[in-house]
Amino acid sequence: MKARxxxxxxxxxxxxxxxxxxxxxxxxxxxxxxxxRQGKVIELDLAEGTTEADVTAMCEKLxxxxxxxxxxxxxx
Amino acid sequence: xxxxxxxFPGSNCDRDLAVAFKAAGAKVSMVWHKDSELxxxxxxxxxxxxxxxxxxxxxxxxxxxxxxxxxxxxxxxxGGYVLGICNGxxxxxxxxxxxxxxxxxxxxxxxxxxxxxxxxxxxSDYTSDYTAGQIIDIPIAxxxxxxxxxxxxxxxxxxxxxxxxxxxxxxNGAQDxxxxxxxxxxxxxxxxxxxxxxxxxxxxxxxxLALFRSLTGALATA
Numbered sequence: 001m002k003a004r005x006x007x008x009x010x011x012x013x014x015x016x017x018x019x020x021x022x023x024x025x026x027x028x029x030x031x032x033x034x035x036x037r038q039g040k041v042i043e044l045d046l047a048e049g050t051t052e053a054d055v056t057a058m059c060e061k062l063x064x065x066x067x068x069x070x071x072x073x074x075x076x
Numbered sequence: 077x078x079x080x081x082x083x084f085p086g087s088n089c090d091r092d093l094a095v096a097f098k099a100a101g102a103k104v105s106m107v108w109h110k111d112s113e114l115x116x117x118x119x120x121x122x123x124x125x126x127x128x129x130x131x132x133x134x135x136x137x138x139x140x141x142x143x144x145x146x147x148x149x150x151x152x153x154x155g156g157y158v159l160g161i162c163n164g165x166x167x168x169x170x171x172x173x174x175x176x177x178x179x180x181x182x183x184x185x186x187x188x189x190x191x192x193x194x195x196x197x198x199x200s201d202y203t204s205d206y207t208a209g210q211i212i213d214i215p216i217a218x219x220x221x222x223x224x225x226x227x228x229x230x231x232x233x234x235x236x237x238x239x240x241x242x243x244x245x246x247x248n249g250a251q252d253x254x255x256x257x258x259x260x261x262x263x264x265x266x267x268x269x270x271x272x273x274x275x276x277x278x279x280x281x282x283x284x285l286a287l288f289r290s291l292t293g294a295l296a297t298a
Contacts, residue, residue, distance in 0.1 A: 009179075013179065013224060014179070014182065014222075014224075014249070016179075016180050016181070016182050016183070016184050016222075016249070017180060017184065020184055061141075062133070062137065062141060063133070065134055065137065065170065065177055067169070067175075067176060067177045067224075067225070068177045068179065068224055
């Protein structure tokens with residue numbers, strides 16, 4: 001089975017990379033980009049029987065730093 | 077004083093830190109990241125600067141889960157001293173031994189230069205040889221040194237006099253200009269600037285020396 005974990009900086013945590021991307025889009029003439037937030041996607045190839053709770057534990061312990069990041073898990 | 081310096085794949089300030097500890101009179105053991113135990117009789121663990129595990133996932137994240145870091149956490153819980161510099165500070169926040177996190181510099185650039193650093197408190201065994209409010213010249217060299225913690229944590233750090241160092245001029249967007257913080261028992265210090273790179277006249281500055289001398293002074297009599 002597969003799981004996909006999305007990790008994003010929490011709202012309220014400045015994302016200077018997202019901000020730089022927003023500026024670059026503006027410079028290319030794409031108007032109306034009000035905000036860009038950059039995160040990461042982690043794909044996991046898991047043994048059958050791995051539960052969503054297991055993946056959540058992986059996120060809490062390693063994949064996300066919950067001081068600054070939020071995460072969501074997509075199974076299948 | 078017996079200091080252990082942890083070496084991760086990608087550490088690059090480990091030997092500089094060992095030299096600074098030795099020059100201050102410490103016995104130094106180098107400890108590999110796969111070692112699950114610290115040498116007997118270690119007073120202080122130094123976690124050096126560098127790019128442990130290539131900064132994969134997040135700076136310090138993989139190092140924080142390494143076998144040696146479990147022993148470092150146990151050492152800190154027993155009241156042992158831990159000094160994390162630059163990547164070492166990132167490792168300490170990732171292990172949870174210090175609060176907050178280090179984000180990408182607000183200007184997005186890697187910054188390598190000597191900056192003015194304000195000694196915020198002399199009430200620690202790391203800073204007792206400085207004077208409060210003193211501005212010292214110490215190099216920084218980081219891409220992710222922008223200290224972040226929620227407002228409640230920042231207020232608590234300030235209220236408990238746990239901000240050890242702040243930037244005279246904020247180079248990286250760090251909240252409240254914070255450059256280094258102490259644990260609740262004041263024995264764990266994490267800081268982005270590199271005192272070990274200003275500890276010998278050939279470095280071009282010796283303002284970092286007092287940190288190592290404060291430590292050896294405190295730990296020799298401990």
